[in-house]
Amino acid sequence: MNPLKIVLAKSTLSLLLVLGLSWSFSISSVAQVLSPGTCGTASPDPEHLSYLEAIGEAYRNGLDMSISRRDSGGLSRIYIPFKAHIVRAPGSNNYMQVPALLTTLCELNQKYRASGIQFYLKDLPNYIFDGSLYYHTGWTQGNTQMTTYNMSRVVNVHFVDLSAMGLCGYATFPGSGAGTTLRQGGLMMSVPCSQPGNTTLAHEMGHYLALPHPFEGTSPQPQGVFAERVTRNTNEPAPRLNSNCATAGDRFCDTPADFIGNRWPCNGAAPQDTDINGDAFRPDATLFMSYSNDNCQNKFSAEQMNVMRYTLTGTSGGNGPRSYLLLPPMPAYDSVRSSTTLIEPAAGAPASPANWVYFKWTAAPNATMYYVRVVRGITLMFERWVSDTSLLYTGPDLASNGNYSVTVRPFNPASTCAPSSPSRSFTTTTPFGLSTSGLIDRHFRVYPTVLRQGEPLFCQFSEATEGIDAMEITVRSMQGQSVYQNRVMDAQALQTIATEKLSPGIYTLEARTGRWSKAIKIIVQ
Incomplete structure (x- = not known):
């Protein structure tokens, strides 16, 4: 018998009975004190903490957890569908722009590469034209949005404005959040915190895949008896207390004890404190799940990666709490490594009628889609998703005698890192035709x-x-x-x-x- 199953039988039998084999973890309202621009994800409940403890026990006993399943390139790849919901308020341009979305998804995959987890774009973004769902002032709007618009068997990621709540984002743990099982919960991302170079999306995705904050339960009272201790020694001499990393904090023993529940720098100016033993905390600023500044973060720990993978695959490739994301499997895609070059309108070409502009560009190897973006200055005039290498524009968005520029960005659902083409300027003249x-x-x-x-x-x-x-x-x-x-x-x-x-x-x-x-x-x- 697989030793992992033995441990799970011993360690999580009562947990599974409580959960009714449905992984229905509940989630309370936000437990930690929020600071501006932080994470609004609630503290995990006791059932979820027991889930983490059982996985951690098996991992530290050296059993065949998901982290050890490898292929020739490292950890075997797990592909997860990413569904973007872009909310727009009437008359406002402060919504998630597609170039930023593609680049941010590219960066998310780079951040998760070591874990073997990769995300692919599930169809085109879903645009929600509703100002009442763009400016969030409380949790009700997020619940309404997820209940109404979530899709099944995808990670539902909603881009909104959370500034009135003082948040950069929040996510739901497995088995929690609005919606039914296959479309339950998701991520709510504030647009300013979702731009390229930001780590909020990686952080919130970690919560969605079951990871808590490293300072969980410690930040309110760092010297408390239930706070995580700095030591990793399980046999400390009295009166010192033994390590409790397996049952306190984030339940990971390869993430140093953390007590900082606010954003902090990694340049030597971080807050200082000691635990109940008098040991100085030395939190790891490089962890995506910490509250260190974005420029400090660059990794998940091995135990964190193990839990995320286990949450997706379970013990037999299909019984994890988010295994429903694995079906149907992603079609095969190769990487798009080069951009494209615009052919039409040619540089210096005569003006095109405002209602009839022909665009053509070179093909990029492995691209299945091209994102065409026409702007006037910095104002978006129109955008199109094209599966071919040409587009005949016949819409009403361009004015006569206007100066515009166009870019084309190649990609496929699993490869969004290729840059846009160099910008090409063109002009328009009076529309031709009867109408x-x-x-x-x-x-x-x-x-x-x-x-x-x-x-x-x-x-x-x-x-x-x-x-x-x-x-x-x-x-x-x-x-x-x-x-x-x-x-x-x-x-x-x-x-x-x-x-x-x-x-x-x-x-x-x-x-x-x-x-x-x-x-x-x-x-x-």
Whole structure:
């Protein structure tokens, strides 16, 4: 019999009976005194602490815990789906921007690399347009948000403004939080604390994967009998008290006793205190779960990594309290290591009509998606997620005679570190066509619908044509005579129709497949 199972049978039988095998840990309201910009995650309840103690006992006895499962590259990889919920208040630009999200997710994976846990973007961000859910003033809004918008079998990460609560973020422990089991709880992140270079997301994700603060139970009374002691000696001479690292603090014996429940620097100016034995505390400022300043933090301890992995996999690859995150497994992705280069609009190109701008860029190896971002100064005008290497923009967001810039960022769900392309400037002119709405159809887009003889006619077919093998494009005169015909094999590529041979007049552009046909009027002047 696996010795790990023996220990769990001895150490956690009563725990499992209490939990009803459902891992339904409860969580009380915030137990520690909060300081501005800190973490609002509640203290773990006794059942959760017993869970940590049982895992720690098995680990320190050298049994086959999750931390020891390795492949040739170190710890075996565990892939977890990351679902971003971006809340936006009407009229405000102070929401989580996509470039920051992609970079922050990249940094999260770098911080968790040693643990073997990696996160991948689950579909596109879910935008929530609700000012009442953006500015949080209490816990009720977070509960409402998670109950309403959480998805199943993903880590639900909500980006909001927690400044009124004095928080950078908070998370729920396994088995706690709003929502049902497969979509229960998550992370609530304050946008200013979620930018690249910040460690708050790594910290809160640690809570979500069962880690407490290293100063848990110690910061209120560092000399108290129940506070964690500095010594790791289990046989201290009287009157000194023995080590209690396995049953106090965060329950990890490889994280030094910590007493600092506020943000602190690691430059020698940290607070000082002693424990009940008179030993000076020397907390580890490099731990992501501490309250040291962000620039100090760079690691999880081995026991912390073990608990996070065990929380995901359990003893048999599927009975951990968050094992539901492992199904379905992530599709295979390779790393996106290079950026892309913009081709269109070309540098110095003539102005494009404000409602018809063609963007094209080079492919980046292993990228499955491209994030296109157009700004005017620092103001976002529009953004698009594109699976191809071109985009025909026909929307209403650009003004006539405007100066804009565009960037394109390649990525795939598991690889978001590649930078955006260099910015490319372009200008716009007066929109062409009968109307913007007249240019866009469910199946295809045509521009311009009013044009001069010799001016090229453009058309592009939308994703609604996916799966269609071929399409016939025909231009007919008012008498029904075919003056242009072409068989299109790549319906979503931009098509160019020469008009030099068309006399001024009214024409009909027809698109026909075996499933449908559509016609749009064209005027040649």
